[in-house]
Amino acid sequence: MGMARKNVDVVVVGAGIAGLYAMHRLRGQGLSVQGFEAGSGVGGTWYFNRYPGARCDVESVDYSYSFDDALQQEWDWSERYATQPEILRYLEHVADRFGLGDGFRFDTRVQSATFDEDASTWRVTTDQGDAVTARFCVFATGALSTTNLPNVPGRDSFAGEILHTGNWPHAGFDFSGKRVGVIGTGSSGIQSIPLIAEQAAELKVFQRTPNFSVPACNRPLDEATRSEQKAGYAERRRKSFLSGGGSPFVPNPLSALEVSAAEREAEFEHYWERGGVLFGKTFADQMSSLEANDLARDFAERKIRAVIEDPAIADALVPTDHPIGTKRIVTDSGYFQTYNRDNVTLVDLRAAPIAAIDETGIQTTDAHYELDAIVFATGFDAITGSLDRIDIRGRGGALLREEWTAGPQTYLGIGVPGFPNLFTVTGPGSPGVLANMVLASEQHVDWIGALIAHLDANGLATAEAAADAAAEWMAQCGELAAKTLFPQANSWYLGANIEGKPRVFMLYAGGFGNYGRQIAEVAAAGYKGFELVPAR
Ligand code: FAD
Numbered sequence: 189m190g191m192a193r194k195n196v197d198v199v200v201v202g203a204g205i206a207g208l209y210a211m212h213r214l215r216g217q218g219l220s221v222q223g224f225e226a227g228s229g230v231g232g233t234w235y236f237n238r239y240p241g242a243r244c245d246v247e248s249v250d251y252s253y254s255f256d257d258a259l260q261q262e263w264d265w266s267e268r269y270a271t272q273p274e275i276l277r278y279l280e281h282v283a284d285r286f287g288l289g290d291g292f293r294f295d296t297r298v299q300s301a302t303f304d305e306d307a308s309t310w311r312v313t314t315d316q317g318d319a320v321t322a323r324f325c326v327f328a329t330g331a332l333s334t335t336n337l338p339n340v341p342g343r344d345s346f347a348g349e350i351l352h353t354g355n356w357p358h359a360g361f362d363f364s365g366k367r368v369g370v371i372g373t374g375s376s377g378i379q380s381i382p383l384i385a386e387q388a389a390e391l392k393v394f395q396r397t398p399n400f401s402v403p404a405c406n407r408p409l410d411e412a413t414r415s416e417q418k419a420g421y422a423e424r425r426r427k428s429f430l431s432g433g434g435s436p437f438v439p440n441p442l443s444a445l446e447v448s449a450a451e452r453e454a455e456f457e458h459y460w461e462r463g464g465v466l467f468g469k470t471f472a473d474q475m476s477s478l479e480a481n482d483l484a485r486d487f488a489e490r491k492i493r494a495v496i497e498d499p500a501i502a503d504a505l506v507p508t509d510h511p512i513g514t515k516r517i518v519t520d521s522g523y524f525q526t527y528n529r530d531n532v533t534l535v536d537l538r539a540a541p542i543a544a545i546d547e548t549g550i551q552t553t554d555a556h557y558e559l560d561a562i563v564f565a566t567g568f569d570a571i572t573g574s575l576d577r578i579d580i581r582g583r584g585g586a587l588l589r590e591e592w593t594a595g596p597q598t599y600l601g602i603g604v605p606g607f608p609n610l611f612t613v614t615g616p617g618s619p620g621v622l623a624n625m626v627l628a629s630e631q632h633v634d635w636i637g638a639l640i641a642h643l644d645a646n647g648l649a650t651a652e653a654a655a656d657a658a659a660e661w662m663a664q665c666g667e668l669a670a671k672t673l674f675p676q677a678n679s680w681y682l683g684a685n686i687e688g689k690p691r692v693f694m695l696y697a698g699g700f701g702n703y704g705r706q707i708a709e710v711a712a713a714g715y716k717g718f719e720l721v722p723a724r
């Protein structure tokens with residue numbers, strides 16, 4: 189792998205789903221592009237999260253690129269929700285098919301990006317000694333790409349293996365015969381726990397907060413189903429781009445409070461059987477009315493209790509601290525049943541928190557657990573974490589992370605005041621992780637590509653989000669969130685999982701389709717809210 193080019197139109201940071209498409213789309217419109225990726229290969233999330241049980245929770249037929257019909261017609265997904273190895277194979281296939289790999293420098297972390305006001309260019313440097321000048325910077329650095337490894341006292345003295353789900357060893361890890369502790373019961377913990385339990389001699393699950401999880405109802409896809417899905421792709425994608433969450437499903441328009449108890453129960457049952465996050469669509473008011481949400485929560489609680497043999501364990505596993513759906517609903521395969529196994533113990537950290545890790549295991553305030561391996565399923569410094577770790581300096585030397593100490597400020601989740609020609613993909617202020625991230629990435633990259641084309645066609649050098657436009661946008665995001673129940677949970681959507689992060693709901697909660705309309709209107713109005721400055 190050679191050095192990076194010295195002078196390009198665009199630097200793209202990240203070779204995940206968003207960065208790969210950015211490389212393809214921007215090159216395709218005749219721009220020179222230099223990509224950088226900290227990992228050794230493409231895939232981002234699907235390169236790093238190799239833990240047992242890792243799968244998507246949006247159906248693969250939808251959680252895949254739409255930009256090339258031949259690609260979507262030719263690729264065969266083997267299951268309704270593909271596993272991490274299959275998704276990684278798919279992304280490697282996309283990189284090969286469209287010749288994207290050679291545009292990236294791998295094993296290379298971008299350390300800084302500095303705007304030169306005289307030249308209207310960005311200077312980007314890396315930990316491998318690259319220094320590249322670019323007119324535009326596209327940060328496709330991922331919403332869930334910086335792991336959160338809690339600094340538990342004594343952690344580094346542990347003599348066994350320490351693993352993090354978000355940075356799993358490529359060779360895998362054999363838990364056979366081992367005493368294993370898993371810390372964390374978010375999506376990553378809940379997906380991996382059943383499989384680790386099957387292999388390990390003993391598994392202790394250290395749970396601080398229980399989570400809602402709905403069975404995936406995963407199944408292999410047969411040829412007939414695949415053919416039917418492929419034949420319907422155009423309509424499927426059309427609906428997805430108009431939908432609330434970027435997949436072709438719309439919520440039941442009924443209110444949970446309007447229907448009879450029997451009808452309600454039948455609807456909940458029907459949506460439960462559809463599997464995973466689709467349960468969140470059972471009733472239109474489930475995410476805005478606490479009363480409606482309580483009914484969904486009660487149904488989920490009964491489902492959870494029905495599969496757990498010991499009622500005391502069930503008590504500890506039923507979430508009580510947040511409305512269902514205000515943290516991402518987890519999509520599992522046999523999670524709650526795992527606690528019926530003899531080799532699995534639930535350690536309730538609400539009763540006795542972790543005090544320390546020592547050479548031989550985990551010490552809570554009331555017991556010591558001897559372990560050979562500890563799995564941190566403790567999540568990510570989400571949404572802003574990867575951007576915060578780069579020294580991004582805009583006009584006047586302003587440092588992005590300092591500008592964002594009270595919470596991120598963007599216009600449309602794409603542009604940042606004071607940072608001309610810098611664009612974020614699925615960043616703060618966009619629907620981001622509330623939508624199907626593949627389509628959300630395509631939507632952003634297409635929009636950014638069109639903006640760059642507009643600048644070039646009109647002799648314009650820079651586009652910079654106006655401060656008042658960004659302030660209005662973030663106020664709108666706040667208002668949209670306030671109409672929902674989202675702010676009631678201590679979730680990573682609000683930065684609540686990371687000490688010291690401002691508690692701000694960082695996403696656009698008005699729906700993916702509505703968002704798409706809003707950004708299209710901005711473009712149609714000559715990129716209203718952006719200051720477009722002519723080339724000198
Ligand atoms: P990423 O895939 O995170 O890629 C960002 C890349 O940028 C990374 O490879 C990183 O190494 C690189 N990078 C960051 N900083 C730097 C730097 N300074 N220099 C160089 N490189 C850098 N979303 C869904 O919609 N549906 C799902 O089913 C789903 N399942 C998920 C399952 C797991 C286990 C996880 C963790 C997330 C899941 N998500 C899901 C969210 C997922 O992150 C997105 O769907 C998507 O993969 C993100 O793609 P991306 O390209 O934006 O970011």
Ligand code: NAP
Binds near residue numbers: 375537685
């Ligand atoms: P997460 O949802 O943030 O969960 C982290 C877990 O670790 C929580 O249970 C948290 O408890 C616990 N934890 C954190 N610090 C702790 C500490 N110091 N001591 C004890 N417990 C601690 O992270 P995640 O599970 O990796 O998921 C993040 C997101 O990635 C998901 O919401 C989803 O969007 C995506 N994802 C998707 C899938 C999928 O199914 N496709 C799979 C994995 C991830 P508290 O709640 O008490 O903080």
